[in-house]
Amino acid sequence: MSTINATDSLDYIELNPEQEADACVIWLHGLGDSGEGFAGVPPYLGLPEEHRIRFIFPHAPERPVTINAGYIMRAWYDIKSLDLEGRAPLDEVLVSCEQVTHLIEQQLAKGIPSERLLLAGFSQGGVITLHLAPRFKKPLAGVVALSTYLCQPELMATEQAPENSTLEVFFGHGSQDDVVPYIAGQHAVETLTQNGHKVDFQTYPVAHTVSMEELEAVGKFIAERLPVLS
Numbered sequence: 001m002s003t004i005n006a007t008d009s010l011d012y013i014e015l016n017p018e019q020e021a022d023a024c025v026i027w028l029h030g031l032g033d034s035g036e037g038f039a040g041v042p043p044y045l046g047l048p049e050e051h052r053i054r055f056i057f058p059h060a061p062e063r064p065v066t067i068n069a070g071y072i073m074r075a076w077y078d079i080k081s082l083d084l085e086g087r088a089p090l091d092e093v094l095v096s097c098e099q100v101t102h103l104i105e106q107q108l109a110k111g112i113p114s115e116r117l118l119l120a121g122f123s124q125g126g127v128i129t130l131h132l133a134p135r136f137k138k139p140l141a142g143v144v145a146l147s148t149y150l151c152q153p154e155l156m157a158t159e160q161a162p163e164n165s166t167l168e169v170f171f172g173h174g175s176q177d178d179v180v181p182y183i184a185g186q187h188a189v190e191t192l193t194q195n196g197h198k199v200d201f202q203t204y205p206v207a208h209t210v211s212m213e214e215l216e217a218v219g220k221f222i223a224e225r226l227p228v229l230s
Contacts, residue, residue: 004061006098012058013039021054023116023141023226024107026100028058028125030147032073035059038122044212045219050228054112058103060096060124076124084184088127088151097132104136116226120144120218122210123180127151130188133167134160134197142168142225144218147177147208149184153191160195169199170221172214179208 013035029037035057042055060074067079077092100119107117118141121129126148133143134156148171150156169192173185182203189201200221204211 004063004092004095006095008061008099010058010061010099010103011035012056012103015039015042015055015057017052017054019050019052021112022052022229023118024054024056024112025118025120025222025226026056026058026103026107027144028076028100028119028121028128029060029074030123030125031065031075031079032068033122034074041215044215045222046216047219047223048228051223051226052228053222053226054107056103056107058100061099076128084149084181087149088124090152093128093131093151096128097135100128100132101136108138114138114140116141118142118144118222118225120146121148122146123148123208130169130192134164134195136164137161139163140167142170142221144221145169145171145188146210146214146218147173147180147185148188149180150188150191153188156191156195165196167197168225169197170218171199171201172210172217173201173203174206174208174211175203176205176207 027038039057060076062072063075064070064072065075076096119129119133126145130145131151189199192199204214
């Protein structure tokens, strides 16, 4: 298996609105999934018909995953231990963050203002979005974090960029999640709040998945932060 480099481009699925896009959501999937896993979600978000949001669903690189007997699958980082403190290795998280940063920069180059770009992520994908967004040096529209946790939360206080130090976050978590424990979501929300972020923390009676009720709430959050411009 070749080494994964920060300069490697990510393949992705792109869904465009009927009119020319003036906003963008980049949505990262979880371990073992692909961009296909969430590419069918937009119709269930309840967005206005006239929305002009482009959706980008990247595919994580393929790599051996230690806790899954070294099987090669799509993952934003390897998981060597289920211990939350060491579950997301910082060096690999940073590589994935840089790869996603390239996707953001591509959208900015296509004319999408940073203030009209929102990051979303589920599980591993949420770890990447929560690590990247507060540190990004141009203001973003917001973050959707689903069933996820933080990589080295103690770093946020000194590393987040002024441009996103008050970034708004929708955080959804299942109360029956046995993959990413609910308490991990609670701890992430506490850290984000302590560092100046306004977090809408919503709990759902599900396991490690996303419910229709949750998607409707996510859609409202996205519509409020990426409104249709007159």
